[in-house]
Amino acid sequence: MKLVILAAMAVLMAPPALAAQPDTLESLFTEWRQLQKGEVRGGAPDFTAPALARQAAALKQLRARLDRLPAAQWSIARKVDRELIRSEMNGLDFDLRVAQPWRRDPAWYISVWTAQSDTPAHEGPVHPMPVELWTYSFPLDAAAQTKLAGELAHIPALLAQARGNLTGNTRDLWKASIVTIGEQLAALEDLQTKVAGGDPALRRAVDAATGATRDFLDWVKAEAPKKTGPSGVGKAEYSWFLKHVQRSPLTWEDEVAILQRELDRAHAALRMEEHRNRALPPLTGAQSPADYDRQARAAVDKYLRFMDERQILTVRDYMKPALLARIGSYVPPEQQNFFHIAMHRAPMTLWTHFYHWWDLANMAADPHPSAIRRGPLLYNVWLSRAEGMATAMEELMLNAGLFDDDPRAREIVWIMQAQRAARGLASLYAQANMIDLDAAMAMQVSRTPNGWMSPNLPLLGFEQQMYLRLPGYGPSYITGKAMIERLITEVAEKRGKDFRVKDFFDELNSYGMIPVPLIRWQMLGATDELDKIGVSDADPIASDRQR
Template structure:
């Protein structure tokens, strides 16, 4: 989920019943993907088990001995993958093969470069209060997590025992982390300390929610909370020693893009794209403002009742627009998925960037909330491919997930969604500029040209009309995510670029037979995979795969 909404959900999460993501039963849409070849499916199952393995004292282990075992095992896995005979395989099967290759490269990058267990205290955040709006959590995460949002409170006896068992790993994990965290990445250290403090706060809220319930669960929560607070104190004491850079550098960044994210872009090309998009968004905004100069300014709602009424009306209008204008096939889960994300009224002085938009023109955010439809689609229309059915590791879904959500904002503007609300068009350009500004700042940060405070300042300065608060938590949480994982910050804009390119190529190839609705429906059928691989299947073009050295 976007950092903009995490704080809102955090406040509500422990004060009300938590609901797991629904799995609406729907007929499978037509798709060109097929079941995974047996040899690859077997290796994939073993690979996923290996990637998540490695425990000591009931907790994930990142000791030197375990990391050495992982390096050796990864080489064996990669050799087995390379030895698979792919002669006569369909493009769909070859795409699956390269997804597995990308995931293995992700572990390789972790072991060689990113080393989150060594450099990043936030790596040890294993208690999560809210569901992400992406297929899995944004950025690097442990192979074992406690997903509180999946529980319904008050807990059943079985769930109480299950949660207590899950929390038991926290004390030994954090004790081990004191020996494994030997890096000198200052920005990762300081921001990660805040993340762990947030975990302590989450556990405190959980303890208050459980109250005098199951004694075993209360003890497990208390032990985890105490261990987390002690760990935070240790991190703070170590902070003055941390003086080094946190980015991975341009060369490593480009390697990650091309070998893990399976994008044919480089650090330099992403900089060029984001600079262009930032300038374009600012110019488009000023032209919209000039066109609207005689119209009243867009005012936000000022009461909870008005907020709720506006949100529901805008959801209905958006869904209706998609169906009436043949944009894509409207599914029965779409309206409920958006209505669950309405959240609640926030006073103006507490509104962060996205809350400002939501209180003025919520349809501008509903377009980006395509994310929640993606999650519903994964449940309702499971992929026939074993490999694509669940979330890909190492955020391989970035270009498709974040790119599609961001592309929908501007594409729906051009399709006419805001024709009767000209001031809302301005917000679309403000959001595009903010995404470009924060992504460009993250690129400079990954190249170690600026540090996190400078990246945050750049994001604030280059976001139009003073909408990016320098003091609300959103700013720091966004730049932290983008520092923790190369490619994440720019992916909103670069993924949008890839999807717009694909849309244009498809239209050019089909001519008068081209259909926007057919395009989006087909794109969705391939699953949450890199756009480069969707392009390979949709257009039959493997030039990007060839440039990236993929198996073809």
């Protein structure tokens, strides 16, 4: 009896067990981002079937917990944050079911990146352990050498694993990946030179990564001719990705219609501009490094002055340095790709597209209050906002008068619009498996005006390979532009005489790098597109206070 009493007292006096904490949007976001990284085996990301099956099962459970959050009384802003997490989860679901890059695309196993993208994250698919070589400054100090050696260590194990995983029959993805893998090999061979005489552990890591990449490239070259199947995801899955990942109200067929219309419009506008300017001398472009540098810097100053004086948006301190860091340098005519041609003849035309760099600077200088929007969204969920805004600025600034004193530069704006429509349209047909990658590249070349798209320079293959690897990317420049133009229309209609261009852009920038349809929901309280973008359970809330 005494033992029973003592046992009961011990139970009563014991500290209470910690109750499980209820899920919150933020806690689920953190848990989701960890799940998305997947498992690690032998120091490398694990893309074997058992690991992927476990990830798929965990994704299903986590998504159910997200759906159970009591969101009825949330503000639109918080509901948008939930949809951003859902969008990323849908991206992983799409990879597991359809894209399967670890099985279909040898370029998925690329680890070394030598340049920063102008978008919030890498353009297209990237595995969870990228080595951002562009972030290192050479010569490396001791801490950087140790860090880089650790980051490179996974490459041999990952490339060994890849040979067992890559069972897909995707001709174009295999063929295109040979160039991409070759670029990693070249980067590592260059790195061998840079670290010679440095830390022995780093030299060993670089040598091992280089040898593994060389062997992998040889294997892919031997296997690629055996691949005969299509590489696109098909129309139905493409439209699913638009709706559930990119949160676009469009379908594959809608995008074809929009891009064809914009291609026609750009070509027609270009011919009228050329006709109007027929008595003017042609743009010859910079003829020397000094000439290029002078023109490029003057164009930055002129552009920023225009933005400020015309009250387009609030000019921030980071804007000029962000542009000056990206103006590039002189390129001889025979080596100029499409964008070099524009930059050397009328650099301000491309500086309008460099809104990208302002976006990135803004993310660093003024982090979004929502942790979910603060960093880059996965699966390029930011596409319509990032690429759409950059492309929209080209024509919007033309219409605002930026090139009124340089009529020939107006022609270049239309050439750029046509090129973006042509390459996006070609990528749509490639994703639908109606044409192969070679035909897509030929279409882009033939439908870009005035012979500006070289069939021989690397830019062409890079663009079409990337658009084949990620559904929606190629058309997003034009479709995102169309979404932003529609948003301007709707906001101007709603605000009437109170509409101000500067207010519009400043407010747009405040929502973060998220899909334009979700910005529209938060900016206008508009609910008519919610079913189209896969938000069927969102309660309409229209009060300004809750946005």
